[in-house]
Amino acid sequence: MLLNRISIKTYLLGMWFIGISMLSASVEAAVQTDGPMVGAVTHVRAKVFLRTDAPAQVQIEFSESSSMSNSLKTPKEVTRYANDFTKIVTLKGLIPGTKYYYRVLVDGVAQQTENYPSFTTFAPLGQDAEFSFGLLSDVGNYVKNPAGAYKTLADAKPDFVLQIGDWDHRDPANLREMRKMHRDVRGSGSDAGADFSQFLAPVAPLFHMWDDHDYGMNDGDYTFPEKASAIKAFLEYYPLPDLPNPQAGPWYKFRYAQAEFFVLDTRSNRDPNGDVDDANKSMLDGENIENDQKTWLYDSLLTSPAKWKFITSGSPFNPTCKPADGWGAFVTEHDEIVDFVKDNNIKGVIILSGDIHSGGAMDDGTNSGLIEFSVPHTNMQMSPVNGGFTTTTPGDWSEYLNPGVSAGGSSNAGFGWINVLTNPDRVEIQVVHENGDVTNSDTIVFDEM
Ligand SMILES: [Fe+2]
Structure with missing residues (x-):
């Protein structure tokens, strides 16, 4: 009886050791x-x-x-x-x-x-500081297509980088495809992803928001059946500031010194583009939910202590640009936002938008209603036909509108570069070609806004 007890104990102890060592062997193998x-x-x-x-x-x-x-x-x-x-x-x-x-x-x-x-780490809140950040938008979904813009941007030593959508254009249909896309665009699954992980990720904090093709639905909106999967994959794969309503969508804001950034999700809460354009149609709160993005934006703008207020929009804010899928399909809400900013005397507002695959575009408010900079594409492959654009409606821009590819066929891939400066308070907005050349440069002086 005693022997039996000892042998059972020994057996159980042995099994426990084997179990633990198997467990630790499998855990140790993780990389x-x-x-x-x-x-x-x-x-x-x-x-x-x-x-x-x-x-x-x-x-x-x-x-x-x-x-x-x-x-x-x-x-x-x-x-x-x-x-x-x-x-x-x-x-x-x-x-x-x-x-x-x-x-x-x-x-x-x-x-x-x-x-x-x-x-x-960022400069202390509220204290004036001079800083610079990079802007990226629209990456080609080809495995063999590097992104020289990433190294050029990294070499410029941005304090952070904003990627505001279409990273890339594959329209992933389900959770598995979404996760793979997020890995590919930042890793060895594509030449551009490898460039990102080698050059940019090691030196600059990244802030990201999707547009339609990385949300998963071309010209997408809240009716996308895989919306919950898109949100889940996005929250798994991107370090994000605390979200106001993470179940509904990934919009957020963050601050740097005297500036604040309002990163809009212009897809997952959007009414369908084809709906009648009236006071009920919204790009920010199509479903009229609680704790919605539009109320959040208005409240945030009204209460922001920041001097500069950068609002990012995956879609062009300028209603003359891509009106079938941009704010041109939401003119009532577009005008309401412009009026809100002006009626409340909210200063320092600059729109940063993507999606048009241009070599950069700029509007002083003549067409856009507010100052708007359209970010050049990162590495899209396109032909010189159609004026060098992938859209037939690039629209009217008061300062400049560069095609995505020149008539001779050379690409105008690059990124946006923004210097926030003091004495006097001003913002420099530059288009930088992937080869490092500054194509365009504008300065916005705060006291002249
Ligand atoms: Fe795009």
């Missing part, structure tokens, strides 16, 4: 597959995206030193199948205006051992 990518940076916080190939305990180790000395580690978190083994890790208690290096730990094992990625 990082995607990321790291930093975003949602503030003056005191940051969020880092990562993904593993299997369930694992993950942490971010970070330090002010490029050698990772005196580093801190975030609490252990677990990657899970339910979220495609992705994790967005928050770094707290950071010092404003400070450069941090970071690396990923998977089950305690460092996934980077040298040349650590870095970011710099």
